[in-house]
Amino acid sequence: MKKLLPLSLLLAALPALAQDIAALTAETKKAVLPVVPKVVNAMQEAVADKGVAGAIPVCKEQAPELIAQKRKETGWDIRRVSLKSRNAERGTPDLWEARVLADFNIRAAHGEKPETLEKSEIVTLDGKPVLRYMKALPTGDVCLKCHGPAESLDAGLKAKLAESYPHDQATGYTKGQIRGALTVKRPL
Numbered sequence: 001m002k003k004l005l006p007l008s009l010l011l012a013a014l015p016a017l018a019q020d021i022a023a024l025t026a027e028t029k030k031a032v033l034p035v036v037p038k039v040v041n042a043m044q045e046a047v048a049d050k051g052v053a054g055a056i057p058v059c060k061e062q063a064p065e066l067i068a069q070k071r072k073e074t075g076w077d078i079r080r081v082s083l084k085s086r087n088a089e090r091g092t093p094d095l096w097e098a099r100v101l102a103d104f105n106i107r108a109a110h111g112e113k114p115e116t117l118e119k120s121e122i123v124t125l126d127g128k129p130v131l132r133y134m135k136a137l138p139t140g141d142v143c144l145k146c147h148g149p150a151e152s153l154d155a156g157l158k159a160k161l162a163e164s165y166p167h168d169q170a171t172g173y174t175k176g177q178i179r180g181a182l183t184v185k186r187p188l
């Protein structure tokens with residue numbers, strides 16, 4: 001039988017845990033979040049240089065590559081996920097992530113600013129503590145060129161998307177909606 005911690009001990013530990021989460025979250029954000037503007041800039045430059053259809057490789061290869069670099073640098077599991085993925089292989093959320101994404105949508109609908117939405121929690125995975133962190137990625141103007149309403153997309157782009165992503169669900173977004181999130185699993 002599992003031993004239960006006396007309630008008083010548990011309560012005494014709570015503020016310390018809260019502090020840990022705050023400090024760990026701040027550290028995690030500091031290490032990981034600089035990758036977000038890097039990806040957005042790469043996208044903006046690529047669209048300006050090559051046009052939208054020509055910029056697909058940036059989102060397909062350069063964005064995952066920038067994130068892979070961060071993974072290497074930190075040793076943490078870092079990905080992009082969405083409830084409506086374009087690349088299901090890379091972008092499908094697990095149950096925790098799907099719940100957080102749904103919660104982000106609810107929080108945004110209740111007036112929270114999409115660019116401020118984040119979530120962190122210490123969870124147990126395979127018996128080990130892990131800090132999970134997610135940050136919402138709202139759609140700005142450049143994103144809509146490739147994730148906007150299907151009828152507004154460039155014809156050449158549409159053809160290329162259909163070729164590479166026959167199961168693409170990632171269109172139909174309007175400005176400021178949550179396209180997905182950056183997600184981090186940091187072993188503690």
Ligand code: HEC
Nearest residue numbers: 055056059060080082085086087091137142143146170180
């Ligand atoms: C040039 C077209 C293009 C632009 C512009 C673009 N994307 Fe994407 N996006 C893609 C493609 C292609 C993928 C699939 C990448 C892959 O194969 O992993 C993708 C995937 C994603 C994913 C990963 C989850 C999924 O759906 O597979 C997120 C999150 C995302 N984009 C967010 C954004 C945001 C936010 C912006 C604006 C800052 C943006 N994208 C701009 C083409 C684009």
